[in-house]
Amino acid sequence: MSRTVTLVLVDDAGVSLGALPPYEVPEPWWQQVAAIVDEARHRHGVEVAVLRLLTADRPEPPGGHLTYLGQVATPPAVPLEPVSVDLSPHPLRAPWAQPGGPARSLAWAAGELHRLGRPVAGVAQQRTWNLSAIWRLDGPHGGAWLKQVPAFFRHESAVLRWLASAAPGTGPALLAADDTGRILLDHIPGEDRYAADHTERAAIAADHHTLQLCAADHAERLVTAGVPDLRGPALAGWVRDRLAPHDRSAVADLLAGLDDRLDRVRDCGLPDTLVHGDLHPGNVRGDGRRRVVIDWGDAFVGHPAFDILRLTETLDPAAAAPLLDAWAARWRADVPGSDPERAVDLLRPVAPLRLAAVYAMFLANIEPSEHPYHANDVPACLGRAAAEAERMILPG
Missing domain, CATH: 3.30.200.20 (Phosphorylase Kinase; domain 1)
Structure with a gap:
């Protein structure tokens, strides 16, 4: 899959100059712009900085025909096509x-x-x-x-x-x-570990446990430093506030019982700690000698089970079970008397519910032209949360 790109150019003052002829780039993911810049240089001799997405011909990534806005220092020599685009300011536009x-x-x-x-x-x-x-x-x-x-x-x-x-x-x-x-x-040598196998995921989980065990003693310090505090009741309020503008009928019962569910999670005895928030293998970079976890923007202080649920999210139950069992065994050993398995079961529907709230937060803070990046993520996550809640029988 690839993308077809139309690049609308503006000068340093933001005045529209016209559009380059459409061209194809191999990367289908809309946010990746290296190939857009390279192809503009190769095809048209234009040095451009891509500013933002203007339009897409499909409701969500990847692929399709996309129109981007790009800035050039001087008008290019190549003829540009006249275009009509809305370049008015928007209060949510990123710097x-x-x-x-x-x-x-x-x-x-x-x-x-x-x-x-x-x-x-x-x-x-x-x-x-x-x-x-x-x-x-x-x-x-x-x-x-x-x-x-x-x-x-x-x-x-x-x-x-x-x-x-x-x-x-x-x-x-x-x-x-x-x-x-x-x-x-x-710079971190290596590559992002999207294709990590079961053995590598197990190693990622073990490394992350050591980190979270350390961070449990520093939760207050991290919150004081500005890391979001999503411990217990704070998480319930945070989720409800962000999902308020959206259709929550599919998860009405889950939301109504969220405070009680999180109380049960707290009774499982695991400490609050630093949570990465998006711990999939693509956010781990390695070169065979060491692994480094990247992209900590989703981090918060909260329950450690959210990260193991994210790390195993795309695996079938049979493949996920050994990773979850090992995770639970580590926590039982380090926190005697805790019940990690019960905490995971209770949080299974909460994990996609939290992700729905994260995507809702994105939508509330970005301009409408970029909504296609995330608009379908909210209902998709709410659907997953509802399905998990229906599947799970809460421990008594």
Whole structure:
């Protein structure tokens, strides 16, 4: 599967110049823009910074015919097609999605790297969408990554600072951060482990247990540093608030009993700790010698079972069972008297319910043109939560 891309160009003042002829790129995922930039350079000799998605011809990713907005420093020599697009400001537009935004962020990153004695020799835009903008910066002293995130992910830098002090090497090395959501990360060798097999997932789970056991003693410190507090009753209120604008009829009973269910989870005796929030193998990077967990923007302080449920989410029950059993055995050994299995059973429907609330939060904080990234995620997660609740028989 691929994408067909129409790239509408604006100048530094945000004035529309017209559109490049449509072209195809191999990456189907809408937020990936490296191939868009490369093809514009290769086909038309245009150096462009992709700002944001304008339109899509289908309701959700991947693939299709997409129209993006891109910025150029000078009008290109290639003839452009006249277009009519709405370029009016929007209060929820990300800083990196506005003309001049990428240049300002890259100037900040280059300045920080220069301060560290690491001059920048090359820059490559990798991703831009409502949740982040990412560039790779290369130089004679190694590569680095500039990541810029919205306000609801800005606690990622606080998590990375804590990891660096309490569990060195478990997260990306934070080189710099500011108060606008920009973080500068050292390059991690290897590749994202989307294709991790059962053995590697088991190793990820074991490593993560060690981290969570350590973080359980630092929960208050993490909350004070700005990591969201979703412990017990706070989680119930947070979920209900974010799902309020959406049709919740499929999970009405689950929501009504959520406080009681979370009380039962607390009675299982496991400590609250640092939760990654999106611990699938694609958020683990490795090179065969070490593994590093990346993308901590979804992190919160809460129940550790959410991460093992996410790590095993795409596995069939027979494949997931040994990972869940090992997870429970570790917690029983480290917290005598606890009941990890019961906690997992109670939280099975809560995990997709929480994800529905996460997607609802995204939708509430992004401009309408980017809603197709997430609009179908809310009802899909609510459906999964309802199905899990119907399947589970609560322990007495």
